[in-house]
Amino acid sequence: xxxxxxxxxxxxxxxxxxxxxxxxxxxxxxxxxxxxxxxxxxxxxxxxxxxxxxxxxxxxxxxxxxxxxxxxxxxxxxxxxxxxxxxxxxxxxxxxxxxxxxxxxxxxxxxxxxxxxxxxxxxxxxxxxxxxxxxxxxxxxxxxxxxxxxxxxxxxxxxxxxxxxxxxxxxxxxxxxxxxxxxxxxxxxxxxxxxxxxxxxxxxxxxxxxxxxxxxxxxxxxxxxxxxxxxxxxxxxxxxxxxxxxxxxxxxxxxxxxxxxxxxxxxxxxxxxxxxxxxxxxxxxxxxxxxxxxxxxxxxxxxxxxxxxxxxxxxxxxxxxxxxxxxxxxxxxxxxxxxxxxxxxxxxxxxxxxxxxxxxxxxxxxxxxxxxxxxxxxxxxxxxxxxxxxxxxxxxxxxxxxxxxxxxxxxx
Amino acid sequence: xxxxxxxxxxxxxxxxxxxxxxxxxxxxxxxxxxxxxxxxxxxxxxxxxxxxxxxxxxxxxxxxxxxxxxxxxxxxxxxxxxxxxxxxxxxxxxxxxxxxxxxxxxxxxxxxxxxxxxxxxxxxxxxxxxxxxxxxxxxxxxxxxxxxxxxxxxxxxxxxxxxxxxxxxxxxxxxxxxxxxxxxxxxxxxxxxxxxxxxxxxxxxxxxxxxxxxxxxxxxxxxxxxxxxxxxxxxxxxxxxxxxxxxxxxxxxxxxxxxxxxxxxxxxxxxxxxxxxxxxxxxxxxxxxxxxxxxxxxxxxxx
Numbered sequence: 001x002x003x004x005x006x007x008x009x010x011x012x013x014x015x016x017x018x019x020x021x022x023x024x025x026x027x028x029x030x031x032x033x034x035x036x037x038x039x040x041x042x043x044x045x046x047x048x049x050x051x052x053x054x055x056x057x058x059x060x061x062x063x064x065x066x067x068x069x070x071x072x073x074x075x076x077x078x079x080x081x082x083x084x085x086x087x088x089x090x091x092x093x094x095x096x097x098x099x100x101x102x103x104x105x106x107x108x109x110x111x112x113x114x115x116x117x118x119x120x121x122x123x124x125x126x127x128x129x130x131x132x133x134x135x136x137x138x139x140x141x142x143x144x145x146x147x148x149x150x151x152x153x154x155x156x157x158x159x160x161x162x163x164x165x166x167x168x169x170x171x172x173x174x175x176x177x178x179x180x181x182x183x184x185x186x187x188x189x190x191x192x193x194x195x196x197x198x199x200x201x202x203x204x205x206x207x208x209x210x211x212x213x214x215x216x217x218x219x220x221x222x223x224x225x226x227x228x229x230x231x232x233x234x235x236x237x238x239x240x241x242x243x244x245x246x247x248x249x250x251x252x253x254x255x256x257x258x259x260x261x262x263x264x265x266x267x268x269x270x271x272x273x274x275x276x277x278x279x280x281x282x283x284x285x286x287x288x289x290x291x292x293x294x295x296x297x298x299x300x301x302x303x304x305x306x307x308x309x310x311x312x313x314x315x316x317x318x319x320x321x322x323x324x325x326x327x328x329x330x331x332x333x334x335x336x337x338x339x340x341x342x343x344x345x346x347x348x349x350x351x352x353x354x355x356x357x358x359x360x361x362x363x364x365x366x367x368x369x370x371x372x373x374x375x376x377x378x379x380x381x382x383x384x385x386x387x388x389x390x391x392x393x394x395x396x397x398x399x400x401x402x403x404x405x406x407x408x409x410x411x412x
Numbered sequence: 413x414x415x416x417x418x419x420x421x422x423x424x425x426x427x428x429x430x431x432x433x434x435x436x437x438x439x440x441x442x443x444x445x446x447x448x449x450x451x452x453x454x455x456x457x458x459x460x461x462x463x464x465x466x467x468x469x470x471x472x473x474x475x476x477x478x479x480x481x482x483x484x485x486x487x488x489x490x491x492x493x494x495x496x497x498x499x500x501x502x503x504x505x506x507x508x509x510x511x512x513x514x515x516x517x518x519x520x521x522x523x524x525x526x527x528x529x530x531x532x533x534x535x536x537x538x539x540x541x542x543x544x545x546x547x548x549x550x551x552x553x554x555x556x557x558x559x560x561x562x563x564x565x566x567x568x569x570x571x572x573x574x575x576x577x578x579x580x581x582x583x584x585x586x587x588x589x590x591x592x593x594x595x596x597x598x599x600x601x602x603x604x605x606x607x608x609x610x611x612x613x614x615x616x617x618x619x620x621x622x623x624x625x626x627x628x629x630x631x632x633x634x635x636x637x638x639x640x641x642x643x644x645x646x647x648x649x650x651x652x653x654x655x656x657x658x659x660x661x662x663x664x665x666x667x668x669x670x671x672x673x674x675x676x677x678x679x680x681x682x683x684x685x686x687x688x689x690x691x692x693x694x695x696x697x698x699x700x701x702x703x704x705x706x707x708x709x710x711x712x713x714x715x
């Protein structure tokens with residue numbers, strides 16, 4: 001067994017220690033908790049800052065000129081400011097006393113026309129003030145005519161509860177916005193983190209394999225351990241480092257994200273299903289493992305760190321393709337492109353993660369995709385070990401496809 | 413059938429890379445407990461032979477027995493190896509790399525650290541144990557690789573050009589340590605093309621050139637078989653027949669090269685004919701340097 005060989009364990013331990021001592025690994029691992037901690041402290045500060053800068057209620061940000069005589073004066077201290085005429089209203093806007101003044105003409109009841117006077121602020125106009133005035137006007141028009149409860153319904157006629165009918169006919173209540181956001185962002189963020197981790201972590205594995213080959217230290221190691229033990233030790237070490245990384249992210253997100261959401265008014269409860277979380281973690285780990293194996297193979301097949309880096313840059317492109325196509329995958333998560341990319345080992349992890357953010361992916365599809373990723377990773381690990389062995393057999397010769405093929409058949 | 417008297421038995425070893433034969437029908441044995449010199453000019457096939465002996469690359473034909481069996485990982489745990497192409501991971505700390513290579517040879521982490529620390533003290537690099545390899549000189553890196561090769565007290569130590577790139581002090585230190593390893597019971601085989609090292613360390617040698625074996629056997633026998641290369645005479649003066657164009661003898665000691673028609677007998681006769689009393693007459697065997705140059709030149713002229 002790969003994991004039980006003492007040499008594999010020694011190499012795993014050594015490589016793991018090297019991995020977690022890397023500054024890029026440490027920075028990337030602490031990135032998520034740091035960002036969340038910053039958000040935890042920043043959200044209340046921003047909220048307070050917004051509240052302090054804008055202490056007035058929306059109604060007090062507007063004014064009106066009532067030429068139709070329809071506004072009743074309730075003596076509200078926080079109500080809109082009334083102005084005698086259009087010019088006075090314009091001066092109030094110019095002086096910044098209010099942000100907008102609505103001029104109600106005499107024939108308003110017949111035409112519904114209202115002049116909206118506001119400061120020229122370019123693209124940054126606050127159209128919500130019109131809604132505030134519209135609501136205010138509605139209340140003024142019918143306040144005396146209906147019961148207060150009816151008045152409330154006139155102003156806010158419905159709170160919707162949405163039910164969704166899925167393809168198999170099940171009807172389920174649409175989750176709250178926060179939960180939907182969680183279900184979209186968690187897989188999507190993990191797809192992006194997977195990419196970053198692949199570039200960072202597997203790049204270091206590539207460097208490690210290519211370094212040992214280039215400086216011939218591998219000659220000392222190869223007399224103590226088989227190529228498969230060496231490859232397995234390196235790949236599992238990277239996998240262990242990746243697992244720790246993702247565990248830190250998940251734990252910090254689980255602890256801090258709800259606290260952050262609590263700070264945001266009307267955000268609801270952020271909740272992500274355990275099944276989704278497990279899937280995301282499985283895809284992350286298997287995807288990470290697959291790319292680690294590929295990078296180890298590239299390191300084994302090349303003769304210098306420089307050559308290895310050039311080839312790895314090409315090989316990591318497939319991991320990015322699903323992110324490039326994310327809008328297509330999100331808009332059509334069950335389309336042909338999404339389906340095909342879900343079964344190509346190098347695109348499958350990120351594709352499934354993005355598809356999960358767009359909606360449900362059937363359990364069978366996810367299982368098949370995970371199987372493809374894992375199986376291809378183990379096959380490639382075996383291939384990498386043989387290519388690595390071939391690299392040692394072919395001293396002084398450039399690795400060609402013919403050489404690699406020959407090594408795969410004959411190396412042991 | 414492998415003999416317990418030999419730690420390495422190589423028989424009919426041949427290896428080609430493409431159309432180029434780099435090792436051709438090489439056979440030799442390394443006796444338990446000896447220091448064996450594996451000699452040859454650059455590019456003669458020494459490193460390839462060593463790599464085959466260690467199972468790093470496979471021969472096209474021939475057999476190898478190392479410590480009584482095939483070069484399997486289990487057997488190779490009892491072997492220490494210093495490769496010709498030196499290098500260590502540059503970003504790793506000295507003690508970490510020594511401990512890592514020791515653990516790969518089967519030592520526990522604490523034993524590897526303890527032995528590594530001892531050996532770092534021995535080679536004067538203890539104060540650098542926490543430094544990264546990239547901060548050390550090439551010679552220091554070579555010493556670190558050397559102690560990594562012997563950290564597990566192997567039965568058989570194979571060193572490929574161990575003294576190349578070392579300053580004279582470190583060469584001396586490494587030689588002392590090799591003698592210590594031999595005293596401990598280890599067998600040592602090293603490759604080189606520096607013949608003074610061979611004369612100083614080796615009991616037996618094999619010389620290869622252009623992939624072929626030229627000489628193999630006991631160092632002294634090899635020299636004796638070649639006969640005297642010169643004679644050393646102590647006499648009050650030099651015969652006129654031998655002294656044309658030569659400087660006067662210092663302390664009455666003169667050396668005369670043998671060859672080109674001159675024999676030891678003709679030198680002695682010249683003294684006797686001149687009536688000069690000979691106080692001492694000594695046959696000088698060739699140095700390994702002479703043997704090396706003669707054999708390699710002859711082989712190259714023949715091919």
